Amino acid sequence: MKRARPFVFSGLVLMMAVSGFGQDAPLRIGIAGLSHTHVHQIFNSAKAGEIEIAGIAEANADLARRYTEQYEFPEEKVYTTLDELISSQNPEAIAAFGTIYDHLSIVEACAPLGIHVMVEKPLAVSMEHARKIATLARRHRIQVLTNYETTWYPTTHKAFEMVRESVVGPVRKVVIRDGHRGPAKIGVDPEFLEWLIDPVQNGGGALMDFGCYGANLMTRLMDGERPVAVTAITQQLQPENNPEVEDEALILLEYESANAVIHASWNWPIGRKDMEIYGLQGAVYADNRTQLRLRIAKGYDGFEEKEFELEDRETPFNDPFLYFKAVLRKAHSPGPYDLSSLDNNMIVMEILEAAKQSAKTGKRIVLQ
Template sequence: MKTYLITLLCVLLLTQSFAQAPVRVAVAGLSHGHVDWIFNRADKKDIVLVGIYEPDQELADKYAKRYKIDQGLFFRDLIKMLDQAKPEAVSAFGATSEHITVVRACAPRKIHVMVEKPLATTFADAMEIQSLASKNSIHVLTNFETSWYASNQYVNNSVEEGKLGEVRKVMVNDGHQGPKEIGVSKEFLEILTDPEKNGAGALMDFGCYGANLMTWLMKGERPVSVTAVVHQNKPGIYKEVDDEASIILQYPKAQCIIQGSWNWPFSRKDMEVYGDKGYAVAVDATTVRQRLNEKSPEEVLELEPRPEPYADPFSLLASVVSGRLTLDKNDLYGLPINVTAVEILEAAKESAELNKTVFLK
């Protein structure tokens, strides 16, 4: 009996050890301004960094010095890194146009991928990513800051519970003063202002939030039509891309207005959802304004932040890869929502170029 109990205890401890083993993660690219996050979470042990791919030696050296990273972790060849470092997942922090390259390399090796928003610069790339993920049984997640917001979750729950009634109008506002104005790195600025690498300017950089959120609220339903107007308020700074974008998504019984801007006086990421019974406004990550009855005044709710692992994209990635978390088919990180979001963005670019409404096939 004593031997049995000892054996059982060893098995339990070993099982717990494997369950809590950190996920092996590699970084593909250092030019995206959000990459610093992964180097600033030493207090969390859910992932272990096993490799960094960056072809720009000067940029690699800068990060190695800044974060005192072992030079042995750096690779100038993506395939070599994947085959030698053997990550379970890769987090892509290069240009949006390079996401397809990362997935093409990772998918046949059964390596999961997380990219920064949006999923791709073209609908063709988005569909290929989805096909590769399905064929090779890997997860491809898209990280949006607004996915971490408790306020957006509350508003969506209110829609699902019928508190707002049927959704009629949604307004999503995202933007800031402009990437150069807020002081992004020269490498990141070069991506954001390149129509090939970023897909567009503010339309892609901030319009993607609304496309992601509205598709989520509509449970994956695609809009009937997309109408977009873009402009260069600052052509001296943003010569090749738009810095102002307004996108209208029309559904059979709902409309969404997406405002993406590099011209606002300060940063904002908020969403207004109006149903035929009431409305709710996600003011910031943890604040909601709502009015659910015509005879009742508006109320302000202060929410707790989303619990782990939802408040940290790398924790969420680790939870999904390890099998501790199964995402809903309609999840904000998931491929179905984000492939449609890219379809919307491509239609918006076409609408702006043609100066007319584009109807989706």
């Protein structure tokens, strides 16, 4: 791909970010693809004025028209390809809202130009793609962040805080459940459904779509410790809706001093994203975005319980794109295994790859 802007311009943008000049100016983000319906969030985020949508790259003209009309976005800033968007608008960053398979090609286009990238979970369709993304990000010193819904849950961070403060004692087991009735049953847009149930474009089915949440949360909870081994089983319980991919996955992670069970499913009767953390003295139940329970053990089967109703976290930790801006403008420095970080999500991909191999072979996969 040809360089869309001079090196001096790219360097100037970086110098401005580091020095703090232009700190309050909106972050100019381009959108790569519109088929992932989580894209609505960036349009809603932009209303606050902290970010500016520099342009959209979308080959499907009808799909692009739906979004430009809904959000009154100027049609002249819609481009057929990412190359055209970059060369015309010089965005500081790109947010990927197409297929998971597209993540690698987006980073390939952006990294040499110093353009940072945020992708929707998971990071990639395979470990091979993930390694290429990581190599490009490190070579060209760009941020590649991965966005998960649960990253912005106040209950997620309250639970982690309780673990750090040893409120429940050393962690021994974690149960994480994510999913819904399935893409077809909940009525996702046809452009989204087309690739969500495609084993190439999505890298799999429910295992990839929802198994990544548990792997991401466990990697942060364990401070980047890799599992000793991964075991998984998958099922296809809705062949009429998901003919080429699994819609049920159970993943067991073994650590040196703990274990985790990840239930990733397109067969829950009620959509859910919840986590249970069991320590030696008690348990934390992050039931949803705002509701959390703490139980401290008393005797054999008794306990004292405290319930929490949590408020949203403070800006920028309540919004992926405000967080992206804070990281790029040096207002926040992520930890090495923070939920959005590349280091965390490389381990996530290693876990997902091992889970796919285990489900295929029926064997426990020991990580090297």
